[in-house]
Amino acid sequence: MSVLVYIESEQGKLKKSALEVASYGKAIANQLGINVTAITFNMSDASELGTYGVDKIMNVNNIKEFNAKIYANYIQQVAESENSNLVILSSSANSKYLAPLLAINLNAGYVSNVVALPNDLTPFTVKCTAFTNKAFSFTEINASKKILSLSNNSFGLVQSTGNATFENFTPETVTSNVKIESVDKASDQVSIADADVVVSGGRGLKGPENWGMIEELAAVLGAATACSKPVSDLGWRPHSEHVGQTGKPVASNLYIAIGISGAIQHLAGINSSKVKVVINSDPEAPFFKAADYGIVGDAFDVVPTLIQKLKTFKAQNA
Ligand SMILES: Cc1cc2nc3c(=O)[nH]c(=O)nc-3n(C[C@H](O)[C@H](O)[C@H](O)COP(=O)(O)OP(=O)(O)OC[C@H]3O[C@@H](n4cnc5c(N)ncnc54)[C@H](O)[C@@H]3O)c2cc1C
16 A cells, blocks of 8 residues: 655656655655655656655656546556555646546545645545635545645655655556647746746736846746736737736745736735745735735836846855
């Protein structure tokens, strides 16, 4: 018997959220006194998982592109072969897509947006965010099989000592009625989902020609760039950068919002970020109420100054 963690990767590299899922899986496995098995797709080396508490890696190679129905079926097969009654996934778009399908396959209880270890194992009760991170709920799962999806950046990375065994698992192949014709991948240097720092711009930046300073600030901080919905709707930035209720969720350690008013739909997507810095010329902008640090000022003065100061600081501390 083991806890099964679904490990996401991109071009052979493990995602940070996947290492967090492994860390969380290990902590629950310790509570239950059992091992952790990871399912990976198309990995040749996933040994890093051993240092996050995984005991055994089962790698599936016979599907190249993500397909929720097929992935859910293969995860089910591994869960059954490992006798896993508890499966843990991240809160990525792909995981949110496949988790309900997996719940049907396994006849399991599924809880999303989990932010902490179970309060109780019997009955199994977990803390989750509700109402776009404005409240918490404590959800009890009574089904014997359970699936949890962990909110990004809620548990953190916890290293432990250990080595994971690696084996290729050949599932019974299944077909899907969803045909993937092409895949367009965002070419962000740092992906928003995995970024520790996100620099985000809004309509206050007036036009796409002014994004140079956003990119420069992001480059100095090693950050991902993001934007508000109108900015991507206007075509100033790609839709892959749109964050908020209808865009990507952000759970970074630092979120810098520049020229963004702080509408409720924007805040819904960035509430889980740990520290929020707001730069806005209007002292009454609603975003200041949600900010940890606020700078009232013109972005065209503040941002270049900030870049200069950060560059000087980096040079002095190199
Ligand atoms: C169903 C629905 C879903 C939505 N989903 C999303 C979503 O997912 N994400 C999202 O972002 N929005 C979403 N919206 C839109 C949302 O309601 C707001 O309209 C949007 O977030 C506003 O974007 P903004 O802050 O960039 O622009 P604005 O509201 O125009 O704000 C611009 C801000 O820039 C400031 N500013 C102006 N000039 C400067 C300057 N020189 N220096 C510094 N600051 C300056 C202004 O004071 C202002 O606060 C949604 C709306 C609906 C109805």
